[in-house]
Amino acid sequence: MKKVLLLISPKSRRGAESITLASEHLQTLGYSIINDPNQESTDPNGLIIKYAKEISYVIVGGGDGSVNKVLPSLVKAQVPLVVIPLGTANNLARHYNLSYDIAEALRVIEFGVNMKIDLGLVNNIYFVNVVGLGLSTYVNTRVPATLKKYLGAFAFVLTAFYLSTKIRPFRLNILADGKSYTRRSWQISVCNGRHYGNGLTVKHDASLLDGKLHALSTEVAKWWQGFFLIPALISGRYKKDHDVSLFEAETIELTTRRILKIDVDGDIQTRTPATFKVHRSALLLRIPESEGSNL
Incomplete structure (x- = not known):
């Protein structure tokens, strides 16, 4: 079965509800979700590197800050990123018209395309x-x-x-x-x-x-x-x-x-x-x- 890594903090606004909705929809698409028992206390970059060879996508639910936290490992692993916009500004989502509806946002897995985009670096961050x-x-x-x-x-x-x-x-x-x-x-x-x-x-x-x-x-x-x-x-x-x-x-x-x-x-x-x-x-x-x- 195909696997994904789902990164949504249950402590964030709409976090617990979003995890449930995203998990249910991913299962209907035929994906199993990797759950790390220490996900809340573990650096998400470590999780991405750990599971990079097993997963088809890294799915981040949150705002631009949540995406920022996983950039180092995503650049290294080159696993496609799927964004569920759950933050305040959601500027990356705005740029590509990503849906704020969880089920609709996950449709890119079936009907989307992979795109390599630029990143900026400030003092190597x-x-x-x-x-x-x-x-x-x-x-x-x-x-x-x-x-x-x-x-x-x-x-x-x-x-x-x-x-x-x-x-x-x-x-x-x-x-x-x-x-x-x-x-x-x-x-x-x-x-x-x-x-x-x-x-x-x-x-x-x-x-x-x-x-x-x-x-x-x-x-x-x-x-x-x-x-x-x-x-x-x-x-x-x-x-x-x-x-x-x-x-x-x-x-x-x-x-x-x-x-x-x-x-x-x-x-x-x-x-x-x-x-x-x-x-x-x-x-x-x-x-x-x-x-x-x-x-």
């Missing part, structure tokens, strides 16, 4: 969507867990609005493919692909296949002026009078006057100075057949 520096770092460390549980993405919006009045912009040195820039920024987001944050678009035509990182620096004079940028930040289309800088490069180096924390796919994992690179065709992802035909 993999990321699939975005690395943030500035406001996003404060938000990700201070959004209340209870608010996130009940309000989802809106919890981040409320927290960002509150913190915008409390923080100050920082001076940033950027080296993008050898070209040097200095900026005074409230937030810089370095993206692999198109989507980041909660419904934001770094650049309307960015993709997970273009071999580029897209860095967006927000440089308004006053914090409240950032609200006028919201339509552009959602569409990924900017005008000359917008107080932003957009950089496209294969390698980017960021330095700051004082050391600042950096969030990687939503979790604080490193700090400045930071070196970014693209790892081309690094992750084997299972996507809907309709999405594969559009590439």
Whole structure:
């Protein structure tokens, strides 16, 4: 019988219910599920490497942070990843129109195609969507867990609005493919692909296949002026009078006057100075057949 590794934390929002629904559907598709008795306390990368030769797919139920945690082993093992979007932002799912319905999301096993997508690296840490520096770092460390549980993405919006009045912009040195820039920024987001944050678009035509990182620096004079940028930040289309800088490069180096924390796919994992690179065709992802035909 064909086997899969199912990684959904029972402690996450909708976790226990999602495990039951996913397990039932996988069994109807003829797959047996590998259950590790120590899954909750074991590094999921260790589980993937342990079972890599036995399984057809690694199925991750969660948000972008859950996917981020298993990137090192997926790059090494090259086992196809199936994503069940159960998180808050779900930017990878948004990029390929993955269904939020569990049974529908698992249909890619039967009717999907495998696609090798790019990953980013920051200080040798993999990321699939975005690395943030500035406001996003404060938000990700201070959004209340209870608010996130009940309000989802809106919890981040409320927290960002509150913190915008409390923080100050920082001076940033950027080296993008050898070209040097200095900026005074409230937030810089370095993206692999198109989507980041909660419904934001770094650049309307960015993709997970273009071999580029897209860095967006927000440089308004006053914090409240950032609200006028919201339509552009959602569409990924900017005008000359917008107080932003957009950089496209294969390698980017960021330095700051004082050391600042950096969030990687939503979790604080490193700090400045930071070196970014693209790892081309690094992750084997299972996507809907309709999405594969559009590439």
